[in-house]
Amino acid sequence: MSTTNLDGLNDAQREAVLYLDGPCLVLAGAGSGKTSVITRKIAYLINTCGYEAKGVVALTFTNKAAREMAERIKTLIDRKLMKGLIISTFHSLGVRFLREEAAHAGLKPQFSILDANDTYGIVQEMLATTDKGRIRMVQQKISLWKNDLVSPDMAERLAQTPDEVDAALVYRSYDATLKAYQSVDFDDLVRLPAQLMMQNAEVRERWQKRVKYLLVDEYQDTNVCQYEWVKQLTGFRNMFTAVGDDDQAIYAWRGATIENLAKLTKDYKSLKLIKLEQNYRSVETVLNAANQVISKNPNLFGKKLWSNLGRGEPIQVISMDNEEAEAESVGMRISASRFERNAQWKDYAVLYRGNHQARIIEQTFRQLRIPYTISGGQSFFDKAEVRDVLSYLRLIANEEDDPAFIRAVTTPRRGVGQATLTALGEHAVEKKCSLFDAVFEEGLEDKIANRQLEPMRVFAKFIQTIQWRASKGKADPVQAVQPAPADVLLDDILKYMNYEHYLYETQEERTAENRWLNVLELVDWLKRKAQEDGLNLMQLVQHIALITMLERSEEDEEPDAVKLTTIHASKGLEYPYVHMVGVEEGLLPHMGKDDEYGDANKDAEALDVRIQEERRLMYVGITRAQFHLTLTWCKKRRRAREDLIREPSRFIGEMGLDSGKQQLQDPYQGMSPKERLVKLKEMLQKKTGTTEA
């Protein structure tokens, strides 16, 4: 295992792995084997070049990507040599960084991490409104500013519209509030490390010394902040490999900026550019269409994918009467195709632009008895029940975490309502302390009636007791409590919450049961984690933000089912047979309610930029297909109570298909569902008669 195996890599891939003379940008087209390049390069660094694992850092955007990368590396490197290797998301590394450097950021190491729900509440309070749109707009604006490394001061100067002026004002006090809560939001997990490294020489040197080689995946998705952090981390050494594809940049709306790719060539004069243009995924018909579409975009580097997987079948474009017919047709086609090709359900994917499009497809698939799985949905840690339990843990670790206090003290209900919390808040301001501490501050009796005060004090005492019992085995002489390991404490917390009872009392039995199961799963997982890594409760809580529910994937076996997913969520995945639905003007490219093409003159450029991103989205969708692609669009689509007349997406025209051949009508057009089924059965029977191997 002392040398790295480079077998099976093409010339460009090999060059990318071996290049170590300085900064390196790998432009990796769809399906060109970029993960192989990253993992092999890591193996090469450690196995052959004598890098210590702890000096190598690979950054991704999702936990899933990080996990997959780690899996692959296990097969390439001796376990013993892997110790200390960091493969993580930007945010996870940010957490680790901030825990270590907390003092420099003015935080205690047990700071809390607030998610979008918590910050929504904070913004809501500051705006003193219930206008959801406005709150979200401000929240988003602040997030984008943070991602762009724009300070509140700068934001105030930059703000143009009245909305922005508002947002800038909120931004300032929002940040102050987070500080007071000893909390950070998700954006801070990257922003604060970047800023800290820019401003603090000691911190900068420490981390630059530590990171000997850096690899960044999906570089086109980085924002200003991430760019800067990467730059800081690589420092004078400039030893890094960035892998990305400008044609697959589809996250501008959340702050990512493709300019980062161009900026790289400017900032690093010696940047080595390597293009991976051989595609190992798709047949030529698919690839040609993708190339044609994306060629309508201005391009930075000029790359063209090719493959030697053969010509492949023509792409099909099918027009439908409406979305019911579309869903049915897709279902029937998949059924028939699966039979004809002797394929499996999981070889098929249905891609769409917006989540709501999945509904009709789900419905239809259930009728047709087609098994499916649907991607996306709420993440485990966003579920209300999970957040409820975690709010207790957060509060135990960091009693300054006011949002956690509010959530915990009001869940389950214990007679503490809005009025009480307001009074408590005033008291906290007066005494300049957290809500939690305010509960014990003198004078509260004058503000809050005993009936509310008492349960609140009982609650706060309970939290303290757990804190005492959790802190490194110190028995508290006054409270006479015994220290206890995390699993015991977790049980005690759940018991105190009486959460199961609360669930069944407040919700439908079925949902209560589901939610309780989620809680049990969470607690199980936490206990196991504590056991395996020998953590006490305090340490465990601090790790929560870093966690990925790794072990959950025991049932990893993916079921044999058709995959229903948005195009966004499909990035990075591949399927033998792909159906894209709703390929219509207005949907793909997507147009909001108020922006019609008509008076686009004023902001023609902005519109163009948006169309370009939609075009890349189309490109991503097309390139998911390995062997066959079917596009459908509806002549009419029901919106509210009216039928809208629709037109095929401009992107269909841009694919350069020889029309006529591929412009199919729905063969089942005008038939009732029953008739369609009969027709399908006929077709299947005919096939059975003449099936070949």
Added chain:
DNA sequence: TGTCCGAGCATTCAG
């Protein structure tokens, strides 16, 4: 004042 129910309506997403 709070909450319950039916109607209407959808960008895209992870940490």
Added chain:
DNA sequence: TGCTCGGACA
């Protein structure tokens, strides 16, 4: 489907 908003009711 699932969420939110508006109107009705205790």
